[in-house]
Amino acid sequence: MPAPVLTHDLLGDSGGDGRVALIHDARHIAYAELRALVRRYASALHAAGLKRGDRVAILLPKSIEECAAIFAVSRAGGVFVPVNPLLRPAQVRHIVEDCEARILLTDSSLGESHGAAVVDLPGLTVLDTDTLQAPCGHDLPASEGIGEDLAAILYTSGSTGRPKGVMLSHRNLVAGTRIVRSYLHINSADRILSVLPLSFDYGLNQLLTAVEQRAALVLLNFRFGDEIVRAIRDHECTGLAGVPTVWSILTRAAPLLPKTPLPSLRYITNSGGAVPSATTARLRELLSSTRIFLMYGLTEAFRSTYLPPEEVDRRPTSIGKAIPECEVFAVTADGQRAAPGEPGILVHRGPTVSLGYWKRPEDTARVLRPNPLIPPSCGGDTVCYSGDLVTQDEDGFFYFVGRDDAMIKSSGYRISPTEVEEVLMATGRFRQIAVIGLPDAIIGQRVHAVAVGRSETIDVREALSAASEKLAAFMLPRDIELVAELPVTPNGKIDYKALVAERVGHAGC
Amino acid sequence: MLAPEQIDVRAVVTDYLRDRFPALAGKPLEDTTPLLTGGLIDSLGILDLTAFLAERLGIQIADEDFEPDNFESFGRLIAFVERRRS
Numbered sequence: 001m002p003a004p005v006l007t008h009d010l011l012g013d014s015g016g017d018g019r020v021a022l023i024h025d026a027r028h029i030a031y032a033e034l035r036a037l038v039r040r041y042a043s044a045l046h047a048a049g050l051k052r053g054d055r056v057a058i059l060l061p062k063s064i065e066e067c068a069a070i071f072a073v074s075r076a077g078g079v080f081v082p083v084n085p086l087l088r089p090a091q092v093r094h095i096v097e098d099c100e101a102r103i104l105l106t107d108s109s110l111g112e113s114h115g116a117a118v119v120d121l122p123g124l125t126v127l128d129t130d131t132l133q134a135p136c137g138h139d140l141p142a143s144e145g146i147g148e149d150l151a152a153i154l155y156t157s158g159s160t161g162r163p164k165g166v167m168l169s170h171r172n173l174v175a176g177t178r179i180v181r182s183y184l185h186i187n188s189a190d191r192i193l194s195v196l197p198l199s200f201d202y203g204l205n206q207l208l209t210a211v212e213q214r215a216a217l218v219l220l221n222f223r224f225g226d227e228i229v230r231a232i233r234d235h236e237c238t239g240l241a242g243v244p245t246v247w248s249i250l251t252r253a254a255p256l257l258p259k260t261p262l263p264s265l266r267y268i269t270n271s272g273g274a275v276p277s278a279t280t281a282r283l284r285e286l287l288s289s290t291r292i293f294l295m296y297g298l299t300e301a302f303r304s305t306y307l308p309p310e311e312v313d314r315r316p317t318s319i320g321k322a323i324p325e326c327e328v329f330a331v332t333a334d335g336q337r338a339a340p341g342e343p344g345i346l347v348h349r350g351p352t353v354s355l356g357y358w359k360r361p362e363d364t365a366r367v368l369r370p371n372p373l374i375p376p377s378c379g380g381d382t383v384c385y386s387g388d389l390v391t392q393d394e395d396g397f398f399y400f401v402g403r404d405d406a407m408i409k410s411s412g413y414r415i416s417p418t419e420v421e422e423v424l425m426a427t428g429r430f431r432q433i434a435v436i437g438l439p440d441a442i443i444g445q446r447v448h449a450v451a452v453g454r455s456e457t458i459d460v461r462e463a464l465s466a467a468s469e470k471l472a473a474f475m476l477p478r479d480i481e482l483v484a485e486l487p488v489t490p491n492g493k494i495d496y497k498a499l500v501a502e503r504v505g506h507a508g509c
Numbered sequence: 510m511l512a513p514e515q516i517d518v519r520a521v522v523t524d525y526l527r528d529r530f531p532a533l534a535g536k537p538l539e540d541t542t543p544l545l546t547g548g549l550i551d552s553l554g555i556l557d558l559t560a561f562l563a564e565r566l567g568i569q570i571a572d573e574d575f576e577p578d579n580f581e582s583f584g585r586l587i588a589f590v591e592r593r594r595s
Contacts, residue, residue, distance in 0.1 A: 255572035464531035473548040476531040
C-alpha cells in the first residue's frame with residue numbers, strides 16, 4: 001500500500017474491512033461501512049458544489065457522523081473546519097464567517113440551536129447529516145489534491161482578539177499521525193478512548209492515528225469520571241488521551257476507579273497543560289500497569305515534545321524532548337540558543353509546522369519565522385515560535401515556565417482575555433475590565449475578571465448571565481471582582497502581570 | 510448546618526447554582542432547566558456541587574449517586590436532594 005499523502009488516504013480504500021472502526025454508545029461501525037459513509041458524504045458535498053480548497057465547517061457532536069465528515073471533506077477536496085459544539089451561536093458564526101465556509105455540515109439538533117446565527121452569511125449552504133445524500137448516480141471524481149494542499153483549519157485563541165484559524169496541510173496531518181503513532185506504538189490491536197473534542201488538534205489525533213492503524217476508536221461525551229472508567233472497562237480500551245482536567249476528575253471524582261482494575265489500559269497521554277505532580281503520582285498508583293506519556297504541543301506546530309514514560313517518576317514536571325522527525329530548542333530574546341537552565345521561547349522545526357493563520361499574515365509572521373540558527377541562504381527553514389517560555393536541563397529535557405503574553409489556559413482550552421473582556425464590556429455595566437488567569441490546581445488556570453463598574457450598584461451576576469449568551473461556559477469568569485481602579489504600566493496599559501501577582505500573592509493559590 | 514425543617518432546599522440550591530455557575534446567574538431556574546447540556550455544569554462543577562450539598566445540607570453522596578440522571582435538570586437535582594434528605 002502506498003504511503004498516505006492526503007488525510008483520507010489514512011482511511012484508504014481497503015484494509016481491516018470487517019474490523020470495528022468506531023464505537024459510540026451502542027453503535028459501532030466497521031471499516032468497510034465507515035468508508036461507505038465517507039463516500040456517501042463526499043459525493044453529497046461534491047454534488048452540493050464543493051470545489052477543491054473550499055472550506056466546510058463541521059458543527060457536530062462527537063459522533064460517528066463527525067468522524068466520517070472529516071474524511072469526507074478531505075475526499076471531496078475540501079478543507080475541514082471542525083467547530084466545538086460547546087461554542088455559543090455567535091462564536092460559531094465568527095468561525096464560519098472568518099474561514100468563508102462554503103458549506104456548514106451539521107445535524108438537525110445543532111442546526112436548530114445554531115443555524116439562525118449563520119443563516120444570512122452569503123454563499124453558505126447548510127447541510128444536515130441526518131438527511132445527507134447525493135443525487136442517485138452522482139459520480140464522485142478522483143481526488144486531485146497533493147500533500148501541500150490545505151487540509152484543515154483549526155480555530156484556537158491567542159492572547160488577543162477572537163479565535164484565529166491555524167492552517168494545516170495534508171502533509172502536516174499525515175506527518176503528525178505517523179509521528180505520534182510511532183512513539184505511542186499504536187497498532188491495530190489498540191482500542192483508543194476519545195474524550196476530547198475533534199476541533200482540538202490533540203483530540204483529532206486519536207481519530208487519525210486509530211484509523212491509520214485500523215484500530216478501534218471509542219467515542220465518549222463524558223460528564224462524570226465514572227463514565228470514563230466504565231468505558232475503559234467495558235470496551236477494554238488500551239489508550240486514553242486527556243488534558244489535566246480529565247486527570248483531576250479521574251483522581252478526585254471517579255469513585256469507581258480505585259475499585260476497578262483496568263488491565264487493558266496500555267497507555268495514557270496528557271497534553272494541553274501541565275499535570276500537577278501529585279496528580280501524576282496518584283495516577284501511577286491507580287493505574288500501576290499503565291504507561292504515562294506527558295506531552296506538549298500547540299496547534300501551530302501540532303505536537304512538539306513528549307516525556308518517555310520511564311522518565312515520569314524522575315522528572316514528573318518535564319514536558320520531555322522533541323517528538324520524532326522534529327527538533328525543538330529554546331531561544332533567548334536576543335535570538336541565541338538558551339543555555340541549560342536559562343529561560344527561552346520554545347521553537348519547533350519539522351514536518352508538523354503549520355501554514356500559519358488563515359488570512360492573518362501579520363499574526364503568522366510573529367509565529368512562523370526564519371530559523372534563528374541557520375540563515376535561509378544556508379538551508380534555514382521556517383520554524384514555529386510557540387510563545388511558551390521553557391527551560392532545558394543538563395540532560396536536554398524541557399520544562400514549561402510560563403507564557404510570554406496574557407493568554408489563559410483553562411481545562412485545556414486556550415482563552416483570549418480580550419475576547420472575554422469585549423463581551424463583558426458590551427453588557428454596558430463596566431468602565432474598564434481585565435480578564436486574567438489565576439492558578440488553579442484542578443483546571444490549570446481559573447478565568448477571573450477584575451473590573452471598574454459604571455456605578456456603585458453593579459449586579460455582577462446579571463453581567464455574567466448576559467455574557468453567557470455570547471461565550472462558551474468554559475470561557476466565563478468564575479467571578480467578577482469590582483475595584484476602584486486597575487493598575488497600569490508606565491506606558492498606560494493595564495498591568496496584567498500586577499493584577500495576577502496581587503491576587504496570587506495574598507490569595508495563597 | 511441548619512435543622513432540616515428550617516431549610517428551603519430549592520432556594521438554597523438556586524442561590525448556590527447562580528453564584529457558582531455564571532451561565533445560570535440571573536435566570537429563572539425551572540424544573541426543566543437543563544444543567545448539564547452545553548457544558549453549563551461540567552464534571553468539575555459537579556464535584557463542587559456535591560461538596561456543597563454535603564457541607565450545607567448534610568447529604569452523604571454515595572458513589573452510585575454520581576449519575577447524570579441525578580443532575581440532568583434543576584428538577585432532577587432537587588428531587589435527588591430531597592430523596593437523600595428524607
